[in-house]
Amino acid sequence: MDNRNDSLDPRQDGNPYDATDATERRGVSSSTSQDQAAANAVGAGSTEDLPDDTFASRGAVKQTVGIGRKTESGSVIFPAFDDHHPPEKDLIDDCVHCGFCLPTCPTYVLFGEEMDSPRGRIYLMNKGLNEEPLNDQMVRHFDLCLGCMACVTACPSGVQYDKLIEATRGQVERRYERTAQDKAFREMIFQLFPYPNRLRVAAAPLKLYQRFGVGDKLKKAGLMKVLPKRMRAMEALMPMLTKQQEVPEFSPAVGEKRMTVGFIKGCVQRVFFSEVNAATVRVLNAEGCDVVTPKAQGCCGALSVHAGREEEFQAFARKLIDEFEDSGVDRIIINAAGCGSTLKEYGYLLRDDRAYAEKARNFSAKVRDVSEFLQELGPVAERQPMPVAAAYHDACHLAHSQGIRKQPRQTLKQIPGMEVREIKEAELCCGSAGIYNMVEPEPATELGDRKATNVLNTGARMVVTSNPGCMLQIQASLKRMGTSMPMAHPMEVLDASIRGESVETLLLNR
Amino acid sequence: MGMASSRLVDRMTEILGPEGVISEREQLRAYECDGLMNYRVIPEIVVLPETAEHVQRIVRYCHDEGIPFVARGSGTGLSGGALPVESGVLIVLSRMRRILEVDIPNQRVVVEPGVINIWVSQAVADEGYYYAPDPASQIVSSIGGNLAENSGGVHCLKYGFTTNHVMGAEVVLPDGTMVNIGGGKAPDAPGYELLGAFVGSEGTLGIATKITLRVVRKPASVKTLLAAFKDTEEAGDAVSGIIGSGIVPAAIEMMDSLCIEAVETAVHPGFPQAGAVLIVELDGPEAEVSSQFDQTIEICEKANASEIRIAQDDEERALFWKGRKAAFAAMGRIANDYYVQDAVVPRTELGATLKRISELGSEYGMRVANVFHAGDGNLHPLVLYDNDVPGEAEKAEDLAGEIVMTCLEHGGSLTGEHGIGRDKMKYMPKMFTTEDMDTMQLLRCAFDPHHICNPGKVFPTPRLCGEKPGPFHMHPVQKAGLAENF
Ligand SMILES: Cc1cc2nc3c(=O)[nH]c(=O)nc-3n(C[C@H](O)[C@H](O)[C@H](O)COP(=O)(O)OP(=O)(O)OC[C@H]3O[C@@H](n4cnc5c(N)ncnc54)[C@H](O)[C@@H]3O)c2cc1C
Ligand code: SF4
Ligand code: SF4
Numbered sequence: 003m004d005n006r007n008d009s010l011d012p013r014q015d016g017n018p019y020d021a022t023d024a025t026e027r028r029g030v031s032s033s034t035s036q037d038q039a040a041a042n043a044v045g046a047g048s049t050e051d052l053p054d055d056t057f058a059s060r061g062a063v064k065q066t067v068g069i070g071r072k073t074e075s076g077s078v079i080f081p082a083f084d085d086h087h088p089p090e091k092d093l094i095d096d097c098v099h100c101g102f103c104l105p106t107c108p109t110y111v112l113f114g115e116e117m118d119s120p121r122g123r124i125y126l127m128n129k130g131l132n133e134e135p136l137n138d139q140m141v142r143h144f145d146l147c148l149g150c151m152a153c154v155t156a157c158p159s160g161v162q163y164d165k166l167i168e169a170t171r172g173q174v175e176r177r178y179e180r181t182a183q184d185k186a187f188r189e190m191i192f193q194l195f196p197y198p199n200r201l202r203v204a205a206a207p208l209k210l211y212q213r214f215g216v217g218d219k220l221k222k223a224g225l226m227k228v229l230p231k232r233m234r235a236m237e238a239l240m241p242m243l244t245k246q247q248e249v250p251e252f253s254p255a256v257g258e259k260r261m262t263v264g265f266i267k268g269c270v271q272r273v274f275f276s277e278v279n280a281a282t283v284r285v286l287n288a289e290g291c292d293v294v295t296p297k298a299q300g301c302c303g304a305l306s307v308h309a310g311r312e313e314e315f316q317a318f319a320r321k322l323i324d325e326f327e328d329s330g331v332d333r334i335i336i337n338a339a340g341c342g343s344t345l346k347e348y349g350y351l352l353r354d355d356r357a358y359a360e361k362a363r364n365f366s367a368k369v370r371d372v373s374e375f376l377q378e379l380g381p382v383a384e385r386q387p388m389p390v391a392a393a394y395h396d397a398c399h400l401a402h403s404q405g406i407r408k409q410p411r412q413t414l415k416q417i418p419g420m421e422v423r424e425i426k427e428a429e430l431c432c433g434s435a436g437i438y439n440m441v442e443p444e445p446a447t448e449l450g451d452r453k454a455t456n457v458l459n460t461g462a463r464m465v466v467t468s469n470p471g472c473m474l475q476i477q478a479s480l481k482r483m484g485t486s487m488p489m490a491h492p493m494e495v496l497d498a499s500i501r502g503e504s505v506e507t508l509l510l511n512r
Numbered sequence: 513m514g515m516a517s518s519r520l521v522d523r524m525t526e527i528l529g530p531e532g533v534i535s536e537r538e539q540l541r542a543y544e545c546d547g548l549m550n551y552r553v554i555p556e557i558v559v560l561p562e563t564a565e566h567v568q569r570i571v572r573y574c575h576d577e578g579i580p581f582v583a584r585g586s587g588t589g590l591s592g593g594a595l596p597v598e599s600g601v602l603i604v605l606s607r608m609r610r611i612l613e614v615d616i617p618n619q620r621v622v623v624e625p626g627v628i629n630i631w632v633s634q635a636v637a638d639e640g641y642y643y644a645p646d647p648a649s650q651i652v653s654s655i656g657g658n659l660a661e662n663s664g665g666v667h668c669l670k671y672g673f674t675t676n677h678v679m680g681a682e683v684v685l686p687d688g689t690m691v692n693i694g695g696g697k698a699p700d701a702p703g704y705e706l707l708g709a710f711v712g713s714e715g716t717l718g719i720a721t722k723i724t725l726r727v728v729r730k731p732a733s734v735k736t737l738l739a740a741f742k743d744t745e746e747a748g749d750a751v752s753g754i755i756g757s758g759i760v761p762a763a764i765e766m767m768d769s770l771c772i773e774a775v776e777t778a779v780h781p782g783f784p785q786a787g788a789v790l791i792v793e794l795d796g797p798e799a800e801v802s803s804q805f806d807q808t809i810e811i812c813e814k815a816n817a818s819e820i821r822i823a824q825d826d827e828e829r830a831l832f833w834k835g836r837k838a839a840f841a842a843m844g845r846i847a848n849d850y851y852v853q854d855a856v857v858p859r860t861e862l863g864a865t866l867k868r869i870s871e872l873g874s875e876y877g878m879r880v881a882n883v884f885h886a887g888d889g890n891l892h893p894l895v896l897y898d899n900d901v902p903g904e905a906e907k908a909e910d911l912a913g914e915i916v917m918t919c920l921e922h923g924g925s926l927t928g929e930h931g932i933g934r935d936k937m938k939y940m941p942k943m944f945t946t947e948d949m950d951t952m953q954l955l956r957c958a959f960d961p962h963h964i965c966n967p968g969k970v971f972p973t974p975r976l977c978g979e980k981p982g983p984f985h986m987h988p989v990q991k992a993g994l995a996e997n998f
C-alpha cells in the first residue's frame with residue numbers, strides 16, 4: 003500500500019473527523035488550519051506532486067465487469083445488509099423485473115450489462131438481504147449508480163429506487179471497508195465540499211492558477227496527463243471563480259409584499275455561482291417576496307446522504323432545520339436541484355429522530371425549487387424581451403427526483419422573445435451527479451461529452467440549467483471538446499429580463 | 513452452479529477481454545432470470561460479445577466442447593426463453609446495439625440484435641417512417657429478442673407481427689457457421705423460407721447477429737378514441753361490431769376495471785372509471801380514416817358506450833397508449849406479484865372465455881386482471897398474487913394454467929406473442945399431436961443436432977437428435993427402457 007496517500011487523509015492533522023463538530027464551527031469565518039489542509043489537498047499547487055496512480059480510477063467505460071482487481075479491498079460481509087435501514091423488502095418487491103428502466107439508466111447505456119442497470123441493482127439488493135454478501139463486486143455496482151433517478155421516472159411500477167439506493171449506500175459506508183486510497187479521497191471531498199469556507203480557500207489557489215493560465219500551459223505541456231485521474235477530473239471541473247456576491251440576511255419585496263420566503267444558499271452554489279444566488283433573491287424581491295437568508299447557514303447534507311454518510315447528513319440536516327426554526331417564513335426556496343431534492347426528503351430521512359421527525363416534515367413541506375415556486379405564485383414583475391434561443395437542460399435532481407420539468411421551461415417561456423430548445427436524450431444524466439464525476443471520472447466524462455454534444459446540436463446560443471453541478475460538468479466537457487457556450491441558471495435569465503438587460507450582456511461573462 | 517471452470521473463463525477472456533466476461537457469483541445472479549421471475553438458474557458464465565465475430569467464436573467453442581448456450585437480449589421475455597442453463601454460457605447481446613444502415617429508398621434498416629425496438633423508429637422518424645411491430649415492451653426489448661419471439665404489439669392487427677417486418681438475418685448456427693437467411697434488398701428470395709422458420713424459434717436455432725428490418729411510411733392520418741363500457745362483454749360487442757363492419761383498425765385494445773385501476777395509479781392517463789375500456793385507433797388516408805372513424809363511434813354508441821373520448825392531439829394519443837403499454841408493469845401498484853398469461857381465442861369466443869376466466873378467478877379466490885389485443889383475440893389475463901404468502905405462487909400458476917386450457921378448449925392457442933419458452937412447454941402436447949411436434953423437432957435437429965442451443969425450452973422433453981437430420985428413430989437408451997418416451 004502506498005502510504006503517501008495517507009497524508010491526504012484529513013484525519014491525520016489532529017482534527018478527528020466529526021460532522022457535528024465541523025458544523026458547530028460554521029460561524030467561524032476565518033479559515034482554520036484544517037481548511038488550509040483541505041485546500042492543500044485539492045490545491046492545484048500540490049497535485050502535480052502526486053504519483054500517477056494515487057487515485058487510480060477503477061472504472062473504465064465498458065469495463066465494469068472484469069475490473070477493479072487492483073483496488074479491491076477484499077472486504078466481505080454476510081449477509082450484505084444488517085437491520086439498521088436495509089433497502090426495504092417491501093420497496094424491492096414493487097419491482098416486477100420488466101426492464102422498462104434499463105434504457106434510461108446512464109450506466110446501462112454505457113456498459114450494457116444487467117448489474118449496472120436499475121433492475122439489476124434492485125435484484126442485487128434483494129439478494130443482499132439474506133443470500134449474498136457485501137463484497138467488492140456488489141459495492142462496485144452500487145458505487146457506479148449515479149443516483150440520477152431516471153429509473154424512478156421510467157418505472158411504471160412505482161419503485162422508489164431513491165430510497166433503496168440511499169439505504170444501500172448507508173449500509174455500504176457503514177459496513178464495507180474501502181481501500182485506504184478510496185477512503186482518503188472520499189474523506190477529502192467530504193471535508194471540502196460541504197464547507198463553503200474551505201471550498202473557497204481551496205478554490206483560491208486554483209483561481210490564481212487559472213488566472214495565470216497555468217492550467218492551460220500544463221495541459222499543453224502534457225503535464226496534466228500525469229496527474230491522477232480523479233485529481234485531473236476535479237481540476238477540469240473547477241470553474242473560474244468570480245467575485246463573490248453576498249446575499250443579505252434580509253431583502254425586502256419590491257412593491258406590494260405577497261409572501262415571506264426563506265432562502266438556502268447552497269455550498270457549491272454560493273462559492274462558485276454566488277451571482278446565481280444574487281439573481282434569485284432579486285427575482286424573488288421583484289415578484290413581491292421578502293427574502294430571509296439566515297447567515298449562519300451550513301450544508302443541507304445532500305452530498306452526504308447521496309454517499310450514504312448517514313450520521314454526517316443528519317447533523318447537517320438538524321442544523322439547517324434549527325437555522326430556519328424561528329424565521330417565520332412561508333416557504334423555503336432553493337435554486338440548486340441537488341439540494342432541493344434532499345431538502346424535500348428531510349421528513350423521510352429523519353423519520354427515526356424523535357426530536358426532529360416532525361420538524362423535518364414541516365420543513366420539507368415548505369421547501370420549493372425556485373422555478374416551482376414562481377409558477378405557483380404567478381408572475382407580477384414585468385419581463386423585458388430577451389430574444390435568444392436557449393437549450394434547457396433538465397437537472398436529474400429536478401426532473402427525475404422532484405418531477406419538475408414544466409416549471410423552469412414555463413419560467414423561461416414567460417420571457418418575451420425567449421425560445422426554449424429541447425436537448426436530445428434529455429432524460430440521460432450529464433454525469434455530474436454529486437461527487438460522482440470526481441470518484442468515477444471515466445463514465446462521468448463519457449456522459450458529460452455525450453450531453454455536451456447533444457447540447458451543441460440544438461444550435462442554441464446558450465444553455466440554461468438549474469443545478470451548479472450540471473453547469474460545471476457541461477462546461478468541463480465543452481472545454482475538453484475545445485469549445486464553450488454561455489451558461490446560466492433560469493434565475494439569471496429571468497433577472498436579466500426583469501432588469502431589462504440586453505441579450506449580449508446576458509451572454510457575456512457566462 | 514456459479515464459478516465457471518477457469519478454462520472456460522480463460523477462453524472467453526481470450527475472445528472478449530476481461531470486460532466481456534462475467535464469472536463472479538453475485539454478478540451472475542443478476543442474469544438468473546428474465547422478465548418471468550418464476551424460474552431461476554445461475555449460468556456458469558455470462559459473456560458480452562460486441563461483434564458478430566465474437567458471437568461466432570463463442571458459439572464455435574461451445575460447439576467444440578459440447579457446452580450449451582442461451583442467447584439473451586434485454587431479458588424482458590415473459591416465458592423464460594432467456595432462462596440460463598446450468599453449466600452453460602449465457603450470451604448477452606446488449607452490447608451489440610449499433611444501427612448499421614438506414615436505407616430509406618429501399619425502406620430498410622440494418623441493425624445489430626441488441627438494438628432496442630423503439631430506436632429503429634426513432635432513427636427513421638425524421639424521414640417520416642417507422643418500424644411497425646410495437647410490443648408494449650418496445651422501449652426496452654431488443655430486436656433480437658423480438659425476432660426470436662416473433663413479437664407483436666397493439667398495431668399487429670393491421671400490420672402483422674415481427675415476421676412480417678423482417679427481411680433477412682445474419683445468423684450464427686449452433687455449430688458456429690455464419691449464414692445469411694432471407695432476402696437482402698429484394699423481397700422474396702428463392703428457396704426454402706428459412707427466415708420464416710427462424711423468426712419465432714425462441715433462440716433454439718441459432719443466434720441472430722445482424723437483422724434487416726422493413727420500415728414503413730407513417731400513415732397520413734391517425735385517429736384514436738377511448739370508449740368506456742359497463743363490462744367486458746359490451747366492449748366485446750363493440751369489437752365484433754367494428755371488425756364485422758369491414759373496418760380494419762390499426763389497433764383495438766381492451767382493458768378491464770382492475771387494469772384501469774392499476775394504470776391510473778401508475779401513469780395517470782385519465783381513463784374513465786368503467787367496467788372496461790376500449791382503445792381504437794384507425795390510420796391511413798385522411799378521407800377513409802375520417803369516415804370509418806365516424807362509423808366506429810356509432811358502433812361504440814350502439815354497444816352502450818358510457819363515454820367516448822377522442823384524442824385531440826398526439827400528446828393525448830400518446831397518453832392513451834402510455835396507459836395501455838404500462839399495463840403489465842403497473843400491476844406492481846395493486847399486487848406484489850403477477851403472472852402474465854398469454855393466449856389466443858377466436859374473436860367470436862371472447863365473451864365466453866372471459867366469463868369462464870372470471871369464474872375461475874372466483875373459484876381460486878384470486879384476482880385476475882385482463883388486458884388484451886381484442887382485435888385478434890390475444891388475451892393477457894394477469895393473475896395477481898403475493899409471493900410472500902406460502903403457496904400463492906403455485907396457486908397462481910395453476911390458475912394461469914387452467915386459463916390456458918380454457919382458451920384451448922375454446923379453439924384457441926397457447927401463446928399469442930410471448931412464446932413457449934420454459935414456462936409453457938408442458939402445454940405443448942395439449943395443443944399439438946406427437947406427429948406435429950416430431951415434425952418441429954426435425955427442424956430443430958437439423959439446426960442443432962447436439963442440442964446445445966437454448967436446450968430445455970419450447971418442447972416438453974428434449975428429443976435426442978440422431979446423427980443426421982432425418983426421421984426419428986428410437987434412441988438406444990430408450991429402447992433399453994432407461995428413458996421416458998417423449
Ligand atoms: C412489461 C412487458 C410487456 C410486454 N409486452 C409484450 C407485447 O406487447 N408483445 C410481445 O410480443 N411481447 C411482449 N413482452 C415480452 C417481451 O418483451 C418480448 O418477448 C421481447 O421480444 C423479448 O425481447 P428481449 O430483448 O427482452 O429478449 P429476451 O427476453 O432477452 O430473450 C427472449 C428470447 O429470445 C432469444 N434471443 C434473444 N436475442 C436473440 C438473438 N439475437 N438471436 C436469437 N435468439 C435470441 C432468447 O434466447 C430468448 O429465448 C412484454 C414483456 C414485458 C416485461
Ligand atoms: S439512479 Fe440513475 S444510474 Fe442509478 S440505477 Fe437509476 S437510472 Fe441508473
Ligand atoms: S421499471 Fe421498475 S419494475 Fe420495471 S425493472 Fe425497472 S425498477 Fe423494476
